[in-house]
Amino acid sequence: MPKSAFAGGVHPPGMKEMSAGRPIERAPVPERLTVPMSQHLGAPCVPLVQAGERVRRGQVVGAVDALVSAPVHSPVDGEVVEVGECLTAAGSRVTCVTIAPDGGQDFDRWVPVEGDDVPSTVRAAGIVGLGGAAFPSAVKLVPPKEHPVSTVILNGCECEPYLTCDHRLMVESPERIVRGGVLIAEAVGARRVVVGIESNKPDAIDAMRRAADGTQVEVLPLPTKYPQGAEKQLIWSVLRKEVPHGKLPAAAGALVHNVGTAAAIADAVDSRKPLVERVVTVTGRVARPGNYLVLIGTPVSDLIALAGGFSGEVERVVAGGPMTGPALGTLDVPVTKGMSGIVVLGPGDAPKPVDGDQPCIRCGRCSEACPMFLQPFAIGTYANVRMWDRAEQYHALDCIECGACSYACPTYRPLVQLIRIAKGALMAKGVRP
Numbered sequence: 001m002p003k004s005a006f007a008g009g010v011h012p013p014g015m016k017e018m019s020a021g022r023p024i025e026r027a028p029v030p031e032r033l034t035v036p037m038s039q040h041l042g043a044p045c046v047p048l049v050q051a052g053e054r055v056r057r058g059q060v061v062g063a064v065d066a067l068v069s070a071p072v073h074s075p076v077d078g079e080v081v082e083v084g085e086c087l088t089a090a091g092s093r094v095t096c097v098t099i100a101p102d103g104g105q106d107f108d109r110w111v112p113v114e115g116d117d118v119p120s121t122v123r124a125a126g127i128v129g130l131g132g133a134a135f136p137s138a139v140k141l142v143p144p145k146e147h148p149v150s151t152v153i154l155n156g157c158e159c160e161p162y163l164t165c166d167h168r169l170m171v172e173s174p175e176r177i178v179r180g181g182v183l184i185a186e187a188v189g190a191r192r193v194v195v196g197i198e199s200n201k202p203d204a205i206d207a208m209r210r211a212a213d214g215t216q217v218e219v220l221p222l223p224t225k226y227p228q229g230a231e232k233q234l235i236w237s238v239l240r241k242e243v244p245h246g247k248l249p250a251a252a253g254a255l256v257h258n259v260g261t262a263a264a265i266a267d268a269v270d271s272r273k274p275l276v277e278r279v280v281t282v283t284g285r286v287a288r289p290g291n292y293l294v295l296i297g298t299p300v301s302d303l304i305a306l307a308g309g310f311s312g313e314v315e316r317v318v319a320g321g322p323m324t325g326p327a328l329g330t331l332d333v334p335v336t337k338g339m340s341g342i343v344v345l346g347p348g349d350a351p352k353p354v355d356g357d358q359p360c361i362r363c364g365r366c367s368e369a370c371p372m373f374l375q376p377f378a379i380g381t382y383a384n385v386r387m388w389d390r391a392e393q394y395h396a397l398d399c400i401e402c403g404a405c406s407y408a409c410p411t412y413r414p415l416v417q418l419i420r421i422a423k424g425a426l427m428a429k430g431v432r433p
């Protein structure tokens with residue numbers, strides 16, 4: 001039986017049936033790959049190659065000597081055709097290396113990554129959180145000494161509607177995930193490894209249990225509720241412990257990695273493979289929704305074409321899940337390490353936020369939905385009139401930007417967008433959680 005759920009949260013329609021049964025297919029090599037130097041949280045990489053240079057699959061093409069960063073590798077054998085600016089799904093312009101691939105590609109071969117231990121190998125492989133956060137994984141493998149980690153939690157919740165890439169990975173490659181969990185536990189000295197999976201994925205739970213048999217890894221079904229996969233909510237659901245205000249999960253003795261990240265860590269340590277590709281769900285209003293193994297740098301427009309193109313009226317294309325992912329202004333942006341899905345939405349598929357002046361009817365549904373026990377209507381109201389100090393008093397910086405409040409609001413107030421603006425203004429003033 002699944003454990004009881006965390007407080008708050010919402011139950012948006014899952015919309016996963018379109019792609020959940022679709023096995024992972026390798027996407028074709030595109031004509032050009034545009035590989036951004038910044039696809040992670042932290043310092044952007046500096047390009048190490050120039051136009052005209054030949055590169056090999058797995059060769060480092062960008063790196064920087066900063067603790068919080070992750071090197072970037074060429075996903076193919078080919079030739080660098082340009083080093084310049086490009087637009088990313090997040091809407092920012094960053095330095096990119098554009099590569100023209102050779103005619104034939106051997107996907108089973110790459111320049112091997114080096115490393116003496118798990119953290120250094122994970123860093124060399126450029127692994128970041130594949131659940132969407134894109135935080136450099138190696139940094140999390142060296143927890144603060146004052147907070148030893150006793151439990152590694154692998155996040156297999158995939159609570160965002162529409163997305164099924166983690167689901168398929170758990171069904172098709174559970175051994176790699178289990179192996180990654182064991183390696184992470186060894187690296188941080190943890191005794192327990194728990195894979196948390198929402199109970200709406202029984203085939204993934206079965207596959208993971210079979211693969212975990214005889215290891216230290218436990219599989220724990222969890223209630224299906226959004227945002228079950230948010231770090232603090234997941235830790236509470238698994239350990240019944242709260243992460244103290246302003247602290248890291250290690251303060252609760254926990255370390256959380258996404259299941260896709262765990263599989264990538266196993267590949268890096270056992271096969272010396274850098275992070276050059278990932279599974280992406282392409283779904284919603286497309287002719288053939290599915291899950292694809294995609295080379296980093298592949299244009300999103302290629303993925304839409306691979307899924308048979310748009311079907312029906314299209315209102316928005318979202319990178320990631322519809323609760324937290326940004327709407328794309330153009331399909332001419334590359335797949336990055338943190339991009340879990342491309343979701344095509346039509347009229348009525350998701351509520352459209354209207355403007356901040358939409359009336360609040362004081363119904364309290366946003367507060368009931370908030371898994372962080374905040375009062376989103378108050379923070380949103382103060383953000384709308386730029387009263388940042390009042391927004392701070394209502395703990396705007398504790399918001400995890402899950403979007404549950406916006407989803408719950410009957411008048412479609414753009415609460416999470418307003419709170420995000422308040423958080424940005426407070427951080428710019430030097431205020432920290």
Ligand code: SF4
Nearest residue numbers: 370399400402403405
């Ligand atoms: S206030 Fe933040 S944490 Fe609370 S529901 Fe809204 S987006 Fe989620």
Ligand code: SF4
Nearest residue numbers: 360361363364366409
């Ligand atoms: S859910 Fe919307 S209308 Fe209801 S209290 Fe919150 S902001 Fe106001």
